[in-house]
Amino acid sequence: MHDFIHTTHPQRVVFGAGSLRHLAREIDALGAKKALVLCTPEQRPQAERVAASLGAQAAGLFDRAVMHVPVETAREARDLARRLGADCAVALGGGSTTGLGKAIALESGLPIVAIPTTYAGSEMTPIYGLTENGLKKTGKDPRVLPRTVIYDPELSRTLPVGLSVTSGINAIAHAAEGLYAQDSNPVMDLMAEEGIAALARALPAIRLEPGDLAARSDALYGAWLCGGVLGAVGMALHHKLCHTLGGSFNLPHAEVHTVVLPHALAFNAQAAPRAMARIARALGGVSAPAAVFALARDNGAPVALKDIGMRAADLDRAADIAVANPYWNPRPFGPAERDAIRALLQRAFDGEPPG
Ligand SMILES: NC(=O)C1=CN([C@@H]2O[C@H](COP(=O)(O)OP(=O)(O)OC[C@H]3O[C@@H](n4cnc5c(N)ncnc54)[C@H](OP(=O)(O)O)[C@@H]3O)[C@@H](O)[C@H]2O)C=CC1
Numbered sequence: 001m002h003d004f005i006h007t008t009h010p011q012r013v014v015f016g017a018g019s020l021r022h023l024a025r026e027i028d029a030l031g032a033k034k035a036l037v038l039c040t041p042e043q044r045p046q047a048e049r050v051a052a053s054l055g056a057q058a059a060g061l062f063d064r065a066v067m068h069v070p071v072e073t074a075r076e077a078r079d080l081a082r083r084l085g086a087d088c089a090v091a092l093g094g095g096s097t098t099g100l101g102k103a104i105a106l107e108s109g110l111p112i113v114a115i116p117t118t119y120a121g122s123e124m125t126p127i128y129g130l131t132e133n134g135l136k137k138t139g140k141d142p143r144v145l146p147r148t149v150i151y152d153p154e155l156s157r158t159l160p161v162g163l164s165v166t167s168g169i170n171a172i173a174h175a176a177e178g179l180y181a182q183d184s185n186p187v188m189d190l191m192a193e194e195g196i197a198a199l200a201r202a203l204p205a206i207r208l209e210p211g212d213l214a215a216r217s218d219a220l221y222g223a224w225l226c227g228g229v230l231g232a233v234g235m236a237l238h239h240k241l242c243h244t245l246g247g248s249f250n251l252p253h254a255e256v257h258t259v260v261l262p263h264a265l266a267f268n269a270q271a272a273p274r275a276m277a278r279i280a281r282a283l284g285g286v287s288a289p290a291a292v293f294a295l296a297r298d299n300g301a302p303v304a305l306k307d308i309g310m311r312a313a314d315l316d317r318a319a320d321i322a323v324a325n326p327y328w329n330p331r332p333f334g335p336a337e338r339d340a341i342r343a344l345l346q347r348a349f350d351g352e353p354p355g
């Protein structure tokens, strides 16, 4: 028997190879006249081409997006937008650049057009993150939700294979946790399963041929669906562990998701059997944790925290932080489960298959 609440976010999605060409039209549709284009330093050449294509619709370019949105960077970008008279921002890049756009929108209310070039999914969520004095805080605010998202798979063809696989598994993690979220619903379940299946098809194909446009399109379609799930339902143990490891130990975002997901699913397996069955089916496997582990390993992604910068000496502290302030999870993980979480982290550290 169904019993749920679902909030639909007001967003426009333009999807398709070459859809970047519609950017000027989409800025017009927002009633905006001058866009500040945001990017990372490395993506500046691409962002310059985008700004040039906008002509007088481009107010300027800010190229200092970095992971986890330091407040100082957000302030600089916001000040620049004000000085230039920008009335919208175009975020061209991965979750870091989208996050910068969100930080601008949070205070200024400027509408954001997101053009994602990774599979992180931030463009579909009202979740923002800001880092101050080394501490990352996250929150939810409808103002930060990009008003328009342009998904152009052409742009992700240059995303290196390694990052494509880990970023794709970051997206899968959103959907996997969505399937056992406290506030999940049947529509999100459909999106989650379809999103996981699309990424499971796409990632091996991208590894074989990074420029395969059909596979890139499938991956971006999966990322859209998985991001939509994250935007609509709550996160659980897996995201908590990743935020702890990324936030307090500075581990790389997509890689940390890739290593931790099989272990978080194994921890939750008995408490969420229906979700596990759907994840396994979407991945074409028998066991959800084992299928995610195999997807990562077989496509050359890291499977051990020790290989992505974690120190063994920090595992105890990571377990303490994770259980001190737990998110809701189908199997509770407060201080009483500290030893089980510590054991989970040890397996992830060593790169063992999920228990
Ligand atoms: N609020 C939310 O809902 C969510 C937020 N996030 C946040 O987003 C951040 C992570 O996002 P993620 O996308 O993984 O990382 P980034 O946005 O940092 O992108 C990673 C790197 O990918 C490279 N890159 C991106 N696109 C391309 C491309 N098309 N071709 C070549 N290289 C490319 C860039 O590398 P280089 O610099 O070498 O060019 C970039 O620095 C984290 O801060 C995370 O917390 C993630 C998911 C959801």
Ligand SMILES: O=C(O)/C=C\C(=O)CC(=O)O
Binding pocket: 099, 127, 128, 129, 130, 138, 170, 239, 242, 243
């Ligand atoms: O940290 C944020 O910016 C907010 C959410 C996420 O990063 C989601 C994730 O862990 O991929």
